[in-house]
Amino acid sequence: MVSMRKKTILVACGTGIATSTVVTEKILEAAKKENLDVNIIQCKVSEIKSYAEDADFIVTTTILKDSFGKKSINALPLITGIGEGQVLKEIIEEIKK
Amino acid sequence: MSIIKYILDLGATVMLPIIIFLLALILGEKPGRAFRSALTIGIGFVGINLVIGLLVNNLGPAAQAMVEHMGVHLNVIDVGWPASAAIAFASKVGAFVIPIGLLVNIIMLATRLTKTVNVDLWNYWHFAFTGALVTAATGSLTWGLVAAAINAAVVLLLADWTAKMVQDFYGLPGISLPHGFSAAYVPIAIPLNKLIDKIPVINKIEADTDTINKRFGVFGEPIVIGLILGVVLGILAKYDVKGILNLGISMAAVMLLLPRMVRILMEGLIPISEAAKAFMQKRFQGREFYIGLDSAIAVGHPAAIATALVLVPITILLAIILPGNHVLPFGDLATIPFMVVMVVPVTKGNVFRSILIGTIVIGVGLWIATDVAPLFTQVAAEAAFKFPTGATEISSICDGANPLTWVILQIMRLF
Known part of the structure; x- marks a missing residue:
């Protein structure tokens, strides 16, 4: 097996709580199915600036103006619930990169 | 009936898990997953209770000391929406709010009174909150349930009414925002915006979003707000340096920990929320319906962020200078984006106007929050949240300052 660096x-x-919790749980579930181990940091959009540095990519449920040079996926x-599979696939592919 | 009464009297940390477990089974969840989710919710309540204790035990005495030394009467602590939501769900109305909210939605969809399929179960807490205040005011659980149903219905109508505007401004096709707090400000913002149109000079002003977001960025970081407020309050309360620094760190901790605890509640609610979503979407799907979501999905817009950032210091200033206000803004300084997120589309993204309208609704909101503080405190105590006995009262901006909640409360009091 090719060893991959654990992605953040x-x-x-x-809110950094409401919809992001739903998204976090779904990502963790999808990653587990693929036997992928990931770090997830949950935050408010106004806090992205402080956390972006530590992240490999950003997933957001809200409007994102500046992703601080990181790839961002709209979740x-x-x-x-419409188009859910497509987005999860995109996220999994990004984790595997 | 006596079994239901027995369950309701068990207290939120026991009662809600039992109800969630049964509800999850009814919605077709497997027993194992239903049990785990119910238990998680109970744990969430225990956690929130601990952090509210940390908040009130630290901030309460500091607020009292500030009243003594400075003569500033801000002795009602704003516990913020995480605590308000927990208190609302933990109330007796909260136990019934999910089935009631779903039923109101289904009836209104079937009779074509609404186009919104509200799958945002978490925010049903706003309806429970209104209901809980009404129950506390009237002593009647029935009236509280009626109030919650009315609130749910009004919010669906507001969501339909604002759907086009929200979809166009935020680029969210097929979506509406049936949010009990955010939507309540639209009926106020529309006339105020029209009024601003008529004032010369003022009606031409526009503020630069980027500059604001840079200069006021610090107000978007709750832990920094917590630290600064804690330190300033410590100074005003004439604490020694050790006391000041400790209060600062404690308040920063509350800002981080309270939402984390609510996250546990949310986690427990996900299986039910997903089951209800599937149930509703199977029956009401297609072009003619809007999916009703949490207004959190629009809060990231730069104009909404900029407006909310500027309103943080304005809220603190208003709390100090407004005669008759007793609310010490704290927990909900991080919630102001939700107050303005549906106001911003009304002003077509004009940050200056949104700030102006925000200032007015926050000013009035502080009075409302002061007015409901005794009821709020009573509801919290009945839901078994721990408070030090004494003069401390609690309230919040979301939903303690919610004009829609207040209007429903006043109408229901007439009966």
């Missing part, structure tokens, strides 16, 4: 994902939403489909 920054999951951000308006709104994980909240609405």
Whole structure:
């Protein structure tokens, strides 16, 4: 097996609690199925600036203006339930990179 | 009936897990997962209780000392939305709010009174909060449940009414925001915005979002706000240096820990929320319906962030200078984005106007929050949240200062 560096994902939403918890749980569940181990930092959008440095990429349910040079994935489909599989696939691929 | 009464009297940390367990089973969840989620919710309540204790035990005496030394009567502690939500769910109305909210939504969808399928179960706490205040005021659980149902219905109508505006401004197709706190400010913001249109000079002003976000960025970091407020309050309370620094760190801790505890509650609620979402979406799907989501999804917009950042210091200033206000803003200084997130589209993203409207609704909100403080404190005590006996009262901006909650409360009091 190829050893991969453990990725850190920054999951951000308006509260840093509500929708980001739903997204975090779904990412962890999807990653577990693929036997991937990840770090997740949950935060408010206004705190992204402070945490972006430690993250490999950003997943957010809200509008993101500046992703501080990191790739960002919009996870709104994980909240609405429409297009959920597609987004999870994108996130898993990003973890495997 | 006596079994239901027995369960309700067990206290939130026991009562809610039992109800959530049963509800999860009814919605088709496996017993194992239902049990785990119910237990997690109970643990969340225990955690929130601990942190509220940390907050009130530290901030309470400091606020009292400040009253004595400075003559500033800010002795009602703003415990913030995490505590308010927990108190609301832990109330007797809270035990029934999820089935009631779903039922109101289903009836209104079936009768075509609304287009919004509200899958944001977590924010049903706003309806429970209104109901809990009404129950505390009238002594009747029935009236509290009626109030919660009315609140749920009004919020659905507000979500429909604002859907187009929200979808266009935030670029969220097919979505509406049936949020009990955010939506309540739209009916106030629209006339105020029209009024601003008529004032010369003022109606031309626009503020630069980027500059604001840079200069006021620190107000977006709750732990920094907690530290600064703790230190300043320590100084005003004439504590010694050791006391001042300890209060600062304790308050920073509350800002971080309280939302973390609520996260545990949220985690427990996810299986039910997902089951309800699947149930609702299977029956009401397609182009004619909006998916009702948490307004948190729009809070990241730069104009909403900028407005909220400037309103943090304004809120503190208003609390000090407004005659008749007794609320010491704290926990909800981090919640102001939710107050303005649906105001910003009304002003078409004009940050200056949004700040102006925000200042007015916060000023009035502080009076409302002061007014409901005794009821708020009573509801919290009945939900078995621990308080040091004494003069300390609690309230919050979300939803203690919510005008819609207050109006429903006043109407229900007439009966």
